[in-house]
Amino acid sequence: MEHAGIERLLVDRNRCEGYGMCQQAAPDLIHLDDEDEPVIDVAELSAAHKPLANAAVRACPVAALTLSGPTAH
């Protein structure tokens, strides 16, 4: 595994419609607040978080969630 940099989950707030699929996919990393706005709970993702983070990104029906960082290609 390479650790060339830190990966984070990024929400495109203009795009997010609050479906909450990300929370269902990765409850340890993201939750929705009372207004159904996603809140990223883990700022810097470790390797162990990656499968869940990917699942959350994939679960977003409007592709509002992305992974930043070196290995997001």
Place this chain on the structure above:
Amino acid sequence: MTGLERIVVVGASQAGCGAASALRGLGFDGEITVIGDEPHRPYTRPPLSKGVLTGVEPEHSVFLPAPDDVRLRTGVTAVGLDREKSAVELADGEHLPYDGLVIATGARARRLGTAVGTGVGNGETTLRGLDDAVGLRGRLADSRDVAVAGAGFLGLEIASAAVGLGKAVTVVDQFPALLGRLGPLLADLVLAAAAEHGVRVSVAPAGVRIDRSGRLLTTDGALLAEADLVVTAAGDVPNTEWLHGSGIRLDGGVVIDNACRVAPNIVAAGDVVSAPGRDGRMTRSPHWWSALSQAKIAAATLLGREPADLVGGRPPFFWTEMFGLKIRMAGRLPPVGEPTVLDGSIAQRRALLLWPGAGPGDAFGTAVSVNLPISAPKLTRLAQRSPAHQRTL
């Protein structure tokens, strides 16, 4: 622990990639190979009939991250399954051995053009993949009059995009638009909005067909709409041909039980599956949420774990956007009877509606929001809190 070392996932889209990441999430550390016949890396389809078609969302925004630690092979087609040898046969003759198999080949657009091999069906315009969306966007730009065959969610989303681009749009279906899925109240709401946008939606009870020159006709040959672009949105067909002869049971799609099990060491998820409904009949539910939730169930089952949910155990979630309406739904479709208005009003097209379950055995009802942002989990909880009214025998 389960004795699985190599898992092969066929189909590199929502369900396939979902299953791959769920397998990793459950701690599977063997080899995962995901194969997909499209040239693209995995992407999300819902924006294809919405923002990507109108051009407000760039097409590159639909791509999904590759599942972690997975061998992704795009442009590779599975043509057969040899269960005796536990191998997937690829188009180039390669045999890909597996200990566990996930079937996630989804569905393709159904075509109305009849004669196969005459080139008629081939010229038909449909919308399923990214290339279709980019192609259709270009053809829309060159057209004035657009006809859509099929008044389901997809057909109406295409109509909505087209009318938003200034086209004259006609939609024709054999059945009243969306009635079977949405029930009369919501279907009328959509039709009223379509009419206000200037879209003509009509019913051709005998059915429609597309002739050799691509015109939209009734089955007895009457021209239904003058159009320079005809788009077929007549449902989808599960991609199961590669399983023919494998002994896998097909009934509408790949038959699964409520844990997504197909056969020993074989599971399936997404648009390709057919699951027993409440009445015991096989039903398909080819929607985003189904693919997502079944992928998780399938991954757990394949690893010999107890899945956290079972197919049909939670209210399904679905959404659509058309003619200025954003509709989100959780629970049974179509809803039956009269809803309670929890917020807003139907007349203002901004409302939160709740229907109780229809049958005495229904564990949940239907919660719908129209133009009110509410998350899937909240809507699902509402539907779950609204089971059928208890009836005494």
